[in-house]
Amino acid sequence: NAGVTQTPKFRILKIGQSMTLQCTQDMNHNYMYWYRQDPGMGLKLIYYSVGAGITDKGEVPNGYNVSRSTTEDFPLRLELAAPSQTSVYFCASSPQQGSYEQYFGPGTRLTVT
Amino acid sequence: AQSVAQPEDQVNVAEGNPLTVKCTYSVSGNPYLFWYVQYPNRGLQFLLKYITGDNLVKGSYGFEAEFNKSQTSFHLKKPSALVSDSALYFCAVRPLYGNNRLAFGKGNQVVVIP
Numbered sequence: 001n002a003g004v005t006q007t008p009k010f011r012i013l014k015i016g017q018s019m020t021l022q023c024t025q026d027m028n029h030n031y032m033y034w035y036r037q038d039p040g041m042g043l044k045l046i047y048y049s050v051g052a053g054i055t056d057k058g059e060v061p062n063g064y065n066v067s068r069s070t071t072e073d074f075p076l077r078l079e080l081a082a083p084s085q086t087s088v089y090f091c092a093s094s095p096q097q098g099s100y101e102q103y104f105g106p107g108t109r110l111t112v113t
Numbered sequence: 114a115q116s117v118a119q120p121e122d123q124v125n126v127a128e129g130n131p132l133t134v135k136c137t138y139s140v141s142g143n144p145y146l147f148w149y150v151q152y153p154n155r156g157l158q159f160l161l162k163y164i165t166g167d168n169l170v171k172g173s174y175g176f177e178a179e180f181n182k183s184q185t186s187f188h189l190k191k192p193s194a195l196v197s198d199s200a201l202y203f204c205a206v207r208p209l210y211g212n213n214r215l216a217f218g219k220g221n222q223v224v225v226i227p
Contacts, residue, residue: 004156035217040122042203042219043157058214090156099145099164102215104156 002026004105006091012111013081021076021108023091031094032074033102034058034066036087043090049074081112115140115206119218127226132194134221136187136204143209146187148178151201151220160202163187174198194225 007022025032030051035043045058049068063085065077074093078085088109092102116139126132138144145164149157161172168180178189187204204218 040219042117042217044217045214048214092157099162101147101159101162102157104149104158106156107154 004091004093004103006089006105006108008108009106010109012113013078015081015083015112017081018077018079019081019110021078021089021091021110023074023076023105024072025074025091025093025103026072027093027095027103028071029093029095029103030071031096031100031102032068033092033094034064034074034076035090035092036060037090037107038087046076046089078110083112086110086112115144115208115214115216117204117206117216117218119202119204119221121221123222123224125224125226126194128196129193132189132191132198132223132225134189134202134204134223136189136218137185138187138204138206139185140206140208140216144206145209146178146180147205147215148172148176148187148189149203149205151203153200157203160189194223196225196227199223199225 004025033048034046044060047066049055055066088107090107091105094100094102118137147162148160151157163170163180171177201220203220205215207215
């Protein structure tokens with residue numbers, strides 16, 4: 001049982017390039033989330049999904065897009081990368097809302113130069 | 114909207130001494146409260162949660178937390194700290210009813226000194 005997996009682990013992008021951060025979970029969780037973590041700022045929610053075909057914006061969605069075509073996968077797309085998107089990105093999942101804790105992937109460290 | 118405050122940037126404690134990491138929250142209605150730990154270059158790991166009932170909740174690795182509704186606090190505690198407890202600790206809150214979003218605090222770095 002792998003839990004939540006993310007690829008790649010590290011990536012360096014040039015300004016204006018695009019990329020997709022991959023996230024897969026094998027726990028059959030309905031809810032999935034994307035966060036970014038910046039030093040001293042905690043985690044900020046970018047997008048989340050309550051099931052296949054349903055996504056919604058979080059606190060900081062600008063510059064990002066998501067899709068959820070299957071229960072397992074929740075990719076995050078960066079279009080026209082900017083230095084402000086330099087961060088560590090975490091994907092998480094939970095069985096449903098409410099009292100259920102979220103399970104986190106190992107993260108992707110992205111640098112935009 | 115919900116929010117979490119973790120007032121200290123870093124908590125230093127000697128090995129074997131009690132460890133406390135402070136958290137206060139703001140949320141409409143009753144809260145779900147969580148503590149997570151992050152080791153270097155790793156994702157967050159769940160430690161414990163408060164849903165309802167007993168104000169003292171016990172979690173992984175000997176940690177516990179006390180919910181105090183009047184002070185809107187949810188402090189994390191461990192009676193005897195280990196060097197291996199050195200990590201970044203996050204408090205998080207969401208309301209019982211409403212949106213699906215967890216609000217995280219900025220995190221506290223805990224350093225346990227041998």
